[in-house]
Amino acid sequence: MRATRFFISTLKEAPADAEIISHKLMMRAGMIKRLGSGIYNYMPMGLRVIRKVEAIVREEMNRAGAVEMLMPVVQPAELWQETGRWQKYGAELMRIKDRHGRDFIIQPTSEEVITDVARSDIKSYRQLPINFYHIQTKFRDERRPRFGLMRGREFTMKDAYSFDRDVESMKKSYAIMFDAYVRIFQRFGLQFRAVAADNGAIGGTGSHEFHVIADTGEDDLVYCPTSDYAANIEAAEALPLASERPTPTQAMTKVSTPGTVKCEQVAELLGIGLQQNVKSLVFAVDGNEEGSVKKQLWLLLLRADHELNEIKMQKVPGLANARMATEEEIIEWFGTEPGYLGPIGAKKALNIVADRTVANMSDFVCGANEANFHLTGVNWERDLPLPAIADLRNVQAGDPSPDGKGVLAIQRGIEVGHVFQLGTNYSEAMKATYLDENGKPQLLQMGCYGIGITRILGAAIEQNFDDKGIVWPTSLAPFEVVICPMGYDRSEQVKAETESLYSALVAAGVDVILDDRGERPGAMFADWELIGVPHRVVIGDRGLKEGKLEYQGRRDTEATAVVVADMVEFIKAKLAA
Known part of the structure; x- marks a missing residue:
């Protein structure tokens, strides 16, 4: 290629709306040009990088035995209504109507379409396993598109879908795809980490995310330097920090703590460590309109220096649709304003859940459910019954690793790939079956595997740049x-x-x-x-x-x-x- 026959359009300064380094450098290098909010033209220089990403992905997918096809960007709403995602997906799903008033969506992903293909064309166990993939434009109507290709509305993704006869076979297909992803990211020349993850809106029974390591990443990745354990902080298991509850040494005492609505203020006033305080987080679950199900308030208890993990919270039975309680609801249930809440002496019945670490605490401090007062020396089973116990918190660096092989460390990462064990979530909803050796219909077991093709560009730059500009790995360079x-x-x-x-x-x-x-x-x-x-x-x-x-x-x-x-x-x- 000769430069005079190519298109080179560099800028000395990045546009004012470019926020992070990859966005600034891609704009300055003439790789992308903004067309609308979260929508970009891929200019010739940037498209060359995209094509190299696609080529590596395509080669490794083919090597792993996947079969390429192409599914449409516009999909009929009926398929999404079958699975319930027409209602559940939320505002990110771009819903449109054609001239006849029929509902369609601009696809963010293709589980429904590929399951429709499978139920039409897969008849026998002899056709399994099979794995279809495509590289296609996606659209998600982000509330606040930002960071260029890192969080745009229109983007390119490789998504693949495996179909198997049973769970064991599905896990084998999953392992094949996991290994293919490792090869893909190695060929990209990027430092990456695969971590256990939450399945989120896709559903299923297990998943791993692939992250490019970068200080500017949006996700906290938890790993053990002395073992293979790794997980997104959303999915990382938090073990109790004490293996058993110490014997009580203090009597429960009500103490005056005027003006101390924060745990840090209580700890300073009482001259104790923040780790001896328990904080109260209150959530509400609304009843139904008919009144047959009443509104409930939930009190979640965490050690004061720990943070609530909302993904974990939503997995506690009964809390999937919880919201933060209002001040009026808190006063109605507890008899006092926020800042002095605790598990003892509430006015109305509560559902109480303690984090694992809190369940093993003794002589702790909590609110007295009276303004300007706290309780010290509180102990389970003596002063109040032991409540339900769950893993509710984010892990912290230095916590014990769940595999028992060391302590945890945390680094930042940018999610660029995700593999899921879907099971029968979609095949059951859409009645996608095959006939087994005995001629009996069985549900297809599915896996789902995505890579953000265009997102790779931003992630690679966030990991590889200097004060002069981008430093591409050779395999991705234009x-x-x-x-x-x-x-x-x-x-x-x-x-x-x-x-x-x-x-x-x-x-x-x-x-x-x-x-x-x-x-x-x-x-x-x-x-x-x-x-x-x-x-x-x-x-x-x-x-x-x-x-x-x-x-x-x-x-x-x-x-x-x-x-x-x-x-x-x-x-x-x-x-x-």
Whole structure:
């Protein structure tokens, strides 16, 4: 490729609405251009990266035995109504009508469509296992699109769907896809981590997320440095911090704590550690309109220095549809304003759930359900019955690892892939069955596997950049090598050597671009450093007089002189490494 026949459109400054580094650098490098809120044109430079991501994904999916197809962007509402997701998916689902008033959606994912294909075409166990995938445009109507391709509304995703005869076979298909994902991310050249995750709106029985490690990531990844344990903080199990409850040493005492509505204030006033305080979080579950089911209030108890994990909370039976209680509801149930709440002496009956760590605490401090008062020396089974116990909190660095092989650490990551064991969630709702060896219908067991194709670009940049611009891994770079001639339009010798090297690299299968624009060296170098091409060759009269060319890797601090005749093999060795 010659630069004069390509489209290069770089900017010295990022647009004002670009917030994070990947968004700024992609805009400055001319890879994307904003069309509307969360909607971007993929410019030629950016599209080359996307195509390289797709090629790696496609090769590894095919290698794993998946079969490519293509499902439509627009899908009929009837399929989504069958599974109930027409109602459940929420405002992110873009619902539209055609000219006849019929309902459709712009797909965010394709479980319904692929299950419809399976129930129509898979008849016998002899057709299983099968795994279909496609690479297709998706749309999710984000409330607040931001961060460029990291949280846009329109994006490209690879989603795959496996169908198996039983749970054991489904787990084997899942393992095959998990291994394929590991190979994909290794080929991307990115530092990544696979972590156990919550299934979320997709449903199913088990899942793993694949995260690109980056300080700017939105997710906390929990892992054990001395074992293989890893999980998203949403799914990481929090063990009790004491293996058993200590024997009480204090009498329960009501103490005056004026103006202390926060646990930190209580701890400071009483001269105790924050870890000895228990905080009260109140949630409400509404009754039905007929009144046959009454509104309930739930009191969740956590150690004061711990944070509630709302994903875990929603898995507690009865709390799936909980909301924060209002101040009026709290006063009605507890008889006092927030800030002095506790599990003893509420006015009305409560559902109480204690976190595992709280259940093993003794002599703790909590609200007295009276303004300006707290209780000290509170103990389970002596002062109040032991309530329901659940894992309610986020883990913290230094907590014991659930596998018993060390302590936990936390790092930030950007989710770019997710694999699910769906089971029969969709096949049951849509009556997708096959006939087994005995001629009896059985539900298809499903798996689901997604990779955010366009999101990979943003994640890769968040992990690989410097003050000059993007630093692409070679496998993802828009071009592997750029040739930068000094005086290409003025020196016949420079032009001849440039054309010779360019032709030789093209013949060797190298993805090379020749910058024949006639730009000044400083401007030319700045463009390619911003764009992030990983290998650069400079050709100039001065070097040619010594029979040498200048090579510099994008991460190198200094250039290396290479004999003209050796440059092609030198570049091939760099690319092979």
